[in-house]
Amino acid sequence: MHYSGLSLLRRAVCGSEDWASILTEPGMARSYDIVVVGGGGHGLATAYYLASKHHVTNVAVFEAGWIGGGNTARNTTIVRSDYLLNASFGLKNHALQLWADLSQELNFNLMYAPRGYIDLAHSDGELEHFTLRANAMRLGGADASILGLPDLQNRVPQLSVGADARYPVCGALVQEAGGVVRHDAVAWGFARKAIEAGVHVFQNCPVTGFDIREGRLRGVQTPRGNITCDQAVISVAGASVDVAKLASIDLPVMPINVQAFVTEPVKPTLDAVVNYNAGLCYISQTTKGEFVLGGATDGYVSTARRGSFARIEDVLARATQMFPFLSRLRLMRHWSGTADIAMDGNAIVGDTPIKGLKINTGWGYAGFKATPAVGHEMAALLATGRMPDLIAPFALDRFEAGALIDDAGIGPYPWLH
Amino acid sequence: MLLIPCPNCGPRDETEFTYGGPVSQWPEMNGGSTTKDWHRAVHFKSSKSTLVSELWYHDAGCERWIVLCRDQNSHDFTARAGP
Numbered sequence: 287m288h289y290s291g292l293s294l295l296r297r298a299v300c301g302s303e304d305w306a307s308i309l310t311e312p313g314m315a316r317s318y319d320i321v322v323v324g325g326g327g328h329g330l331a332t333a334y335y336l337a338s339k340h341h342v343t344n345v346a347v348f349e350a351g352w353i354g355g356g357n358t359a360r361n362t363t364i365v366r367s368d369y370l371l372n373a374s375f376g377l378k379n380h381a382l383q384l385w386a387d388l389s390q391e392l393n394f395n396l397m398y399a400p401r402g403y404i405d406l407a408h409s410d411g412e413l414e415h416f417t418l419r420a421n422a423m424r425l426g427g428a429d430a431s432i433l434g435l436p437d438l439q440n441r442v443p444q445l446s447v448g449a450d451a452r453y454p455v456c457g458a459l460v461q462e463a464g465g466v467v468r469h470d471a472v473a474w475g476f477a478r479k480a481i482e483a484g485v486h487v488f489q490n491c492p493v494t495g496f497d498i499r500e501g502r503l504r505g506v507q508t509p510r511g512n513i514t515c516d517q518a519v520i521s522v523a524g525a526s527v528d529v530a531k532l533a534s535i536d537l538p539v540m541p542i543n544v545q546a547f548v549t550e551p552v553k554p555t556l557d558a559v560v561n562y563n564a565g566l567c568y569i570s571q572t573t574k575g576e577f578v579l580g581g582a583t584d585g586y587v588s589t590a591r592r593g594s595f596a597r598i599e600d601v602l603a604r605a606t607q608m609f610p611f612l613s614r615l616r617l618m619r620h621w622s623g624t625a626d627i628a629m630d631g632n633a634i635v636g637d638t639p640i641k642g643l644k645i646n647t648g649w650g651y652a653g654f655k656a657t658p659a660v661g662h663e664m665a666a667l668l669a670t671g672r673m674p675d676l677i678a679p680f681a682l683d684r685f686e687a688g689a690l691i692d693d694a695g696i697g698p699y700p701w702l703h
Numbered sequence: 704m705l706l707i708p709c710p711n712c713g714p715r716d717e718t719e720f721t722y723g724g725p726v727s728q729w730p731e732m733n734g735g736s737t738t739k740d741w742h743r744a745v746h747f748k749s750s751k752s753t754l755v756s757e758l759w760y761h762d763a764g765c766e767r768w769i770v771l772c773r774d775q776n777s778h779d780f781t782a783r784a785g786p
Contacts, residue, residue: 541749586705588775
């Protein structure tokens with residue numbers, strides 16, 4: 287079904303009763319060309335681009351939970367590409383270009399709002415580093431600018447920039463193409479178009495094992511039966527370590543808890559995404575009026591999906607340093623998710639030691655913004671067998687080779703990334 | 704919120720500690736270990752089970768590194784493991 291003003295009007299008159307369901311319950315075939323393990327944004331985008339760009343539609347997506355119930359719907363919806371290293375920047379900037387037209391392409395309103403991403407610097411040294419990053423971004427073809435204090439105050443009038451602040455702000459890196467995208471619409475939009483093209487999407491159906499013989503993938507096991515397939519990709523975010531173990535693959539990844547928060551809704555107040563760097567707190571206001579906030583990880587290994595109170599205090603303290611008026615608002619919702627953070631804090635995308643089995647993991651809390659680009663490139667890899675340039679640097683074997691992509695220069699400590 | 708059972712100071716709030724990650728088994732430093740040994744020791748730290756032996760530094764207490772065993776699913780601390 288094509289969504290349009292006319293279809294909306296027709297159903298408004300008819301009592302909105304005959305909207306077709308986005309997600310169908312397909313019958314399971316015994317064999318697929320490609321199996322996508324994990325029906326999050328990345329997995330569904332992979333399935334969508336396989337169908338739309340490569341005409342591969344004999345594809346199944348297996349989701350252990352429900353569509354739009356995992357990390358795709360647990361993030362703070364921010365999209366941006368302000369990364370220093372070429373590999374990180376390239377993939378995320380490709381995503382930013384795809385986000386711009388994706389609502390039209392998917393015929394689904396993803397509410398992409400490029401309201402500008404503002405990264406605050408708290409010292410001259412930090413601002414100098416941001417200048418380096420802005421220059422790298424410009425060389426890569428993206429927009430970026432550095433604002434001094436007066437310009438920053440004009441751009442974000444609500445921001446508290448007093449010199450008596452605990453961590454005074456002295457400037458910012460601004461990427462105006464950055465912004466927010468409605469996260470669960472991304473999962474639904476990709477799922478809908480993939481299903482329309484013939485992809486089978488199974489919810490509440492985890493992959494429980496891999497059939498591997500002589501180093502080659504032959505199929506996958508599910509509670510609803512065994513499937514044979516030529517290729518599969520594991521794209522399961524926080525569950526990566528456990529799912530990869532089913533194929534006897536050790537991942538240089540650790541699961542770590544990340545929290546996010548939503549305040550009660552108020553009138554439009556903040557038209558940008560702002561990131562506070564003395565500690566970490568990122569904030570934006572939704573179209574509905576709520577402020578969405580996130581911060582650093584909880585700082586230790588966890589698969590509990592239960593946040594630490596210390597982090598709540600920490601994030602909110604930084605938020606009120608930026609915007610003191612927030613102290614009057616109450617939190618309405620608060621949740622956490624398991625982020626899969628790799629040893630260099632960057633993603634792992636590409637081949638595994640098992641022929642036919644690909645991996646997409648290690649996105650930590652940076653995965654949402656890259657969703658369409660990862661799907662686009664992973665689909666190209668699966669369909670053509672050739673490694674796309676944009677994901678080649680993210681190979682699993684880079685750790686042994688020493689070719690790490692550590693944007694922050696932190697080292698092999700995922701809980702600090 | 705973790706209530707960390709410091710063997711020197713008793714149960715204390717997690718904000719008093721710095722996390723040091725899972726306890727690592729480093730390769731021998733006698734010239735006999737390979738790059739692959741170090742690669743495995745540095746990069747593969749995810750636990751085989753949900754129980755993980757970890758280092759914590761008690762900044763606001765005894766100022767010592769301690770080793771505790773914790774269930775990463777439930778956050779329960781179990782019997783103290785290792786030296």
